[in-house]
Amino acid sequence: MVVTGEICRMRTHEPRDITIIGGGPAGLFALFYAGMRGATAQIVDALPQAGGQLAALYPEKFIFDVAGFPRVLAKDLVANLVAQAGQFAQPIHCGQRVVALEEAADGGFVVVTETGHFPTRAVIIAAGIGAFAARRLPQPCAAPWYGRGIDEAVLAPTRYADRHVVIIGGGDSAFDWAHQLQGVAASVTLVHRSDRFRAHQATVDAVLAAAAEGRAAVHTFHELADVVAEGDRMVALELRDLKTKTTRRVPCDFVLPMLGFVSDMGPMATWGLRLEQDELAVDQTMGTGRAGVWACGDVTTYPGKLKLIATGFAEASMAVNQAVHWMHPEKKLSPGHSSNLAIFGQKDD
Ligand SMILES: Cc1cc2nc3c(=O)[nH]c(=O)nc-3n(C[C@H](O)[C@H](O)[C@H](O)COP(=O)(O)OP(=O)(O)OC[C@H]3O[C@@H](n4cnc5c(N)ncnc54)[C@H](O)[C@@H]3O)c2cc1C
Numbered sequence: 358m359v360v361t362g363e364i365c366r367m368r369t370h371e372p373r374d375i376t377i378i379g380g381g382p383a384g385l386f387a388l389f390y391a392g393m394r395g396a397t398a399q400i401v402d403a404l405p406q407a408g409g410q411l412a413a414l415y416p417e418k419f420i421f422d423v424a425g426f427p428r429v430l431a432k433d434l435v436a437n438l439v440a441q442a443g444q445f446a447q448p449i450h451c452g453q454r455v456v457a458l459e460e461a462a463d464g465g466f467v468v469v470t471e472t473g474h475f476p477t478r479a480v481i482i483a484a485g486i487g488a489f490a491a492r493r494l495p496q497p498c499a500a501p502w503y504g505r506g507i508d509e510a511v512l513a514p515t516r517y518a519d520r521h522v523v524i525i526g527g528g529d530s531a532f533d534w535a536h537q538l539q540g541v542a543a544s545v546t547l548v549h550r551s552d553r554f555r556a557h558q559a560t561v562d563a564v565l566a567a568a569a570e571g572r573a574a575v576h577t578f579h580e581l582a583d584v585v586a587e588g589d590r591m592v593a594l595e596l597r598d599l600k601t602k603t604t605r606r607v608p609c610d611f612v613l614p615m616l617g618f619v620s621d622m623g624p625m626a627t628w629g630l631r632l633e634q635d636e637l638a639v640d641q642t643m644g645t646g647r648a649g650v651w652a653c654g655d656v657t658t659y660p661g662k663l664k665l666i667a668t669g670f671a672e673a674s675m676a677v678n679q680a681v682h683w684m685h686p687e688k689k690l691s692p693g694h695s696s697n698l699a700i701f702g703q704k705d706d
Contacts, residue, residue: 369474370450373397375680376468376477378455381409383654383669384483385438385449390677392445393700394692396684399447401468401475403454403488408435410485410655411666413510414618418533423666434666450475454488458628458650466649479680482625482637482645482652483673489620494525496581499612506584506591507612517542521608523594524548525581526615532556534613535564535573545573546607548596552577574607581612633658643676649683651676 375391377384380402391398406412408431411420416432423429429437439449453470461467461476468475491509493499499507508516511534522542524531527549533556535547547564554561567573578599585593585606594609622635631638631646636658643651653672655664662668674692682690697703 367472367474369476370399370448372465372476372478373399373447374477374684375399375479375481375677376401376466376475377481377483378402378468379409379483379485379654379656380404380407380449380451381483381485381654381669382411382434382438382666383485383673384409384481385435385442386670387481387483387653387673387677388447388449389438389442389445390674390692391681392442392447393695393698394677394681394688395700396677396681397447398445399475399477400449401453401455401470401473402449402451405452407439407449407451408432410489411435413489414491415530415533416510416512417514417537420666454623455484456624458624478649478684480650481673481676481680482630482650482656483654483669484622484625485655486618486620487622487625487635487656489618491614491618492616494581494612494614494616498583499581499614502584502591502612505589506610507614509614511613514538514541517611519543520610522546522611522613523607523609524613524615526617527551527553528555528615528617529557529560531613531615532560532564534615535575536560536567539567539572544608546609547573547575548579548581549575549577550580550599576605576607579605585609639672642679643672644679649680651679 374396375398377387377400380400384400388398388400411431412435418431419428421428455470457469459467465478466480518541521544522538523546524535525548535545538545568575579596582597582604583595593606595604597604629647637645637652637656639652639657643653645652653676654669678690681688
């Protein structure tokens, strides 16, 4: 038999009861819940860190509609979810993009990533909007600057302290950062191709007011024309006025393209699950139409579905309870109340 180098690098991980594809809020809560129900579990996620959209797209934004938190920074909510799941020492495998779901000889599954095999009895898909990436600037002049001045996500605002920042886009993220980086960055310039914004009006008003007072700059009907460098360092952008066809130069150490993101359901479309466009159509039990496979969070759809963290949490608990009961019919579907569970050192009433 010929064994390629690629196959040699594949690592087979310890079998678990439940493998959760996706470590966003829904997947992280499912990981905790599996532990609470006495199931061994693991998360497999393509991103380099846990937290899904919260960690990758808006770690520094406050969230106001998670029960029990008047407001919570997205990155802090992720840290709490990781800590909550961590009570049961279940592994979170990051940097592992799932490419296939195979059936195992024992009736279970093998979740296959580019570098590993994850044997499992049941699968919960919490893949959100799929493996996603920030939409890139279309101008060819931008490509060489990714990672060297063009940042795909804002991970730490302190990175922009006393630097010139240009934000490109007209949505919530663009305006939120144009607002939040004032007073941190040396200058904040927002560039948008039109004068129609898709952002919360209060934030738009605040940024426009800052521009009127000279604390920020807003250039509508402009787009990136070129990157100006000194040696290896970006120092300015040339912006093209789409109406007058003239260009202007703005100082720039960092560009933050806020153009939304593209996502890809990837191989899941071929797994024999009920699909509606790019979403998994689940039933009331979070079942996907394939025995042993459940789903929760943004990846799911059903009548009345809300793509929110709060609903993802509820769906995660339903999916885990179903999976546990399916694997162990003697275990009740209902978990009982955590406040009474022996696993937390409590006594049954
Ligand atoms: C800017 C912004 C602000 C928001 N504000 C709020 C808010 O205030 N309140 C609120 O309730 N919601 C908010 N949301 C929505 C909220 O973030 C989502 O509803 C939530 O993240 C969905 O969680 P999830 O776990 O289902 O999926 P995600 O967070 O999308 O996580 C899915 C994970 O699955 C992984 N994955 C996907 N495909 C694969 C694969 N093939 N292999 C391995 N891993 C894979 C991804 O890498 C990702 O980590 C906001 C969203 C954005 C973009």
